[in-house]
Amino acid sequence: MTDQNQIDRLRAQSVQPQQLFINGEWADGGGEPVAVTSPIDGSGLATLQGANRADVERAVAAARAAYSDGRWSGLAPAARKKVLHAIADRIEAEALDLAVLGIRDNGTELAMALKAEPGSAAGTFRYYAEALDKVPGEVAPTVSNVLGLVHRVPVGVVGAIVPWNFPLMIGAWKLAPALAMGNSVVLKPAETASLSLLRLAGICSECGLPDGVLNVVTGTGAETGDALARSMGVDVLAFTGSGVTGRKLLEASAQSNLKRVYLELGGKSPNVVFADAPDLQQAAKVSAAGIFRNSGQVCVAGSRLLVEASVHDRFVALLQDEAENLRVGDPLATDTQIGAVNSEEQLRRNLSFMDIARAEGGAVVTGGRRILQETGGTYMAPTIVTNVTRDATLFQREVFGPVLAVTPFETEAEALGLANATDFGLAAAVWTGSLSRAHRMVAGIRAGVVHVNTYGGADNTVPLGGVGQSGNGHDKSLHALDKYVDLKTAWIQL
Numbered sequence: 147m148t149d150q151n152q153i154d155r156l157r158a159q160s161v162q163p164q165q166l167f168i169n170g171e172w173a174d175g176g177g178e179p180v181a182v183t184s185p186i187d188g189s190g191l192a193t194l195q196g197a198n199r200a201d202v203e204r205a206v207a208a209a210r211a212a213y214s215d216g217r218w219s220g221l222a223p224a225a226r227k228k229v230l231h232a233i234a235d236r237i238e239a240e241a242l243d244l245a246v247l248g249i250r251d252n253g254t255e256l257a258m259a260l261k262a263e264p265g266s267a268a269g270t271f272r273y274y275a276e277a278l279d280k281v282p283g284e285v286a287p288t289v290s291n292v293l294g295l296v297h298r299v300p301v302g303v304v305g306a307i308v309p310w311n312f313p314l315m316i317g318a319w320k321l322a323p324a325l326a327m328g329n330s331v332v333l334k335p336a337e338t339a340s341l342s343l344l345r346l347a348g349i350c351s352e353c354g355l356p357d358g359v360l361n362v363v364t365g366t367g368a369e370t371g372d373a374l375a376r377s378m379g380v381d382v383l384a385f386t387g388s389g390v391t392g393r394k395l396l397e398a399s400a401q402s403n404l405k406r407v408y409l410e411l412g413g414k415s416p417n418v419v420f421a422d423a424p425d426l427q428q429a430a431k432v433s434a435a436g437i438f439r440n441s442g443q444v445c446v447a448g449s450r451l452l453v454e455a456s457v458h459d460r461f462v463a464l465l466q467d468e469a470e471n472l473r474v475g476d477p478l479a480t481d482t483q484i485g486a487v488n489s490e491e492q493l494r495r496n497l498s499f500m501d502i503a504r505a506e507g508g509a510v511v512t513g514g515r516r517i518l519q520e521t522g523g524t525y526m527a528p529t530i531v532t533n534v535t536r537d538a539t540l541f542q543r544e545v546f547g548p549v550l551a552v553t554p555f556e557t558e559a560e561a562l563g564l565a566n567a568t569d570f571g572l573a574a575a576v577w578t579g580s581l582s583r584a585h586r587m588v589a590g591i592r593a594g595v596v597h598v599n600t601y602g603g604a605d606n607t608v609p610l611g612g613v614g615q616s617g618n619g620h621d622k623s624l625h626a627l628d629k630y631v632d633l634k635t636a637w638i639q640l
Contacts, residue, residue: 170357188522212358253486310339408619413572417448436601496547
């Protein structure tokens, strides 16, 4: 049981002005500083340095030098493994401190933050520590007087841009496999959630990661992110975030050195409930968590509920009861179930979708409004909107907030058509008691992850990635390593 007094002591600690982390040293940046506001109560939390183009190039040069001289890339796999395990150990040792720091920055509720941020990050570093010496090269089936070898070599310098919803978890998804394969990294966190990743940079250095192998540059996307995307010294760019930004990164690659760009983008994931679902009450409980946890700020959130017409009203009533009984509030209170929306800007965007939904004929069953405004924080009530047609804005566009769009269907074929009726393809779920139907739906839904009779279950053993406008490439699992290696053929005449 987490001690509330300990949490409150960590909450009360002041956060010093932050700096860039370049070549193993903390440094000031030449760009505009960024003020950090806590979504918990609207208070000023810290100031970030803004990295301009020159700062970014300095970080990229440090990463290139570290890669080229082999201080990390040239280490034996066992030596790299030892450092990555040490990083995982330190993350676990500082788990509560890291979680509270991140919550003050982005508003995720404590129970989820502990599991999804330091808990997940430590597990990710440990997973890739164990994986790095189990990725062999190949011997090609050539003629007898030729030896064909296929080597997997590090790409060199990896640029990573991560979002604000789960910075430590998603940062680890990029960092751990890239480092495991011997690359150097320049990491750019979101300006509204940089603090835990800056601390992670310190942890990595303290645990023996050589100078220059990990560099962290903070600042705005327009300045710092654009500079990283356009750098001629970055070999691969890995990004999680919006489709709008993803397109800009592809353009920047085309206009610079044609670096490979891997994009994990948004979703409008269908959660399909059939009348024969084994337990509608349990389905409602899990579905509520699948859209409302972290105030809906989850890329795989089940934001479209497709429910068979014969149980529509009953299921919506069950879901409404779940939503209205969720405790929304101070994310650092141990009894809070749903925390804050990340920022005023994101909250305004969420509420604008409510105006659009009502104008297009949607019925707000519950929520749809700002709450707890007297705290100074950014909170929104869990929201359910029915009468959402397949052409409605709420059906097609990602809100990234605690907003569920509900659409009924009559047949399995109609359900499948509705599930695939968006440009996104990140995640989905199917609730049914029929094994045959479950397999048909898994096969038919265009998505990178399809859950059956659950929502949100996965770990490092399986990949996460989408299709369509949900992006390309995969985080997690051994497949993530493919992003951070090149194949080099040795053709040897014997």
